[in-house]
Amino acid sequence: xxxxxxxxxxxxxxxxxxxxxxxxxxxxxxxxxxxxxxxxxxxxxxxxxxxxxxxxxxxxxxxxxxxxxxxxxxxxxxxxxxxxxxxxxxxxxxxxxxxxxxxxxxxxxxxxxxxxxxxxxxxxxxxxxxxxxxxxxxxxxxxxxxxxxxxxxxxxxxxxxxxxxxxxxx
Numbered sequence: 001x002x003x004x005x006x007x008x009x010x011x012x013x014x015x016x017x018x019x020x021x022x023x024x025x026x027x028x029x030x031x032x033x034x035x036x037x038x039x040x041x042x043x044x045x046x047x048x049x050x051x052x053x054x055x056x057x058x059x060x061x062x063x064x065x066x067x068x069x070x071x072x073x074x075x076x077x078x079x080x081x082x083x084x085x086x087x088x089x090x091x092x093x094x095x096x097x098x099x100x101x102x103x104x105x106x107x108x109x110x111x112x113x114x115x116x117x118x119x120x121x122x123x124x125x126x127x128x129x130x131x132x133x134x135x136x137x138x139x140x141x142x143x144x145x146x147x148x149x150x151x152x153x154x155x156x157x158x159x160x161x162x163x164x165x166x167x168x169x170x
Contacts, residue, residue: 018078019051026056033060068103079112086119089159125170
């Protein structure tokens with residue numbers, strides 16, 4: 001088995017598909033974990049037939065390897081890991097694949113597919129626009145309003161280009 005690309009049909013006997021493992025960055029700020037938990041609760045509510053778990057790369061537990069180990073102990077053998085990241089930078093290119101490969105090598109019969117990152121997506125710029133309007137910015141104010149769009153933590157050229165493209169599009 002192991003770390004693979006194809007989406008497998010079932011995570012465990014009787015399930016509707018692979019288990020979903022949301023991989024968030026993590027933060028020292030407890031609001032981050034609370035937001036991820038709320039998101040996972042919403043996904044579970046919308047898709048009760050799926051096994052849905054979350055994990056964090058830094059600062060918060062469980063780590064992806066720990067979450068995969070727990071799923072494996074519960075009988076899950078197929079997982080889709082979804083990076084809760086906006087760009088395809090170092091974490092998505094290096095950290096996540098490494099931890100997924102390590103876990104699948106260690107956990108007999110476990111297959112994990114890594115999904116793509118969340119961005120760039122027109123839904124992101126729509127959310128940004130709604131936030132500005134919610135803060136009192138009227139649509140006609142756009143030409144005279146400066147907004148800084150920043151993404152923390154990446155020196156990856158692809159990620160930088162993605163943020164620049166999103167800023168231009170917005």
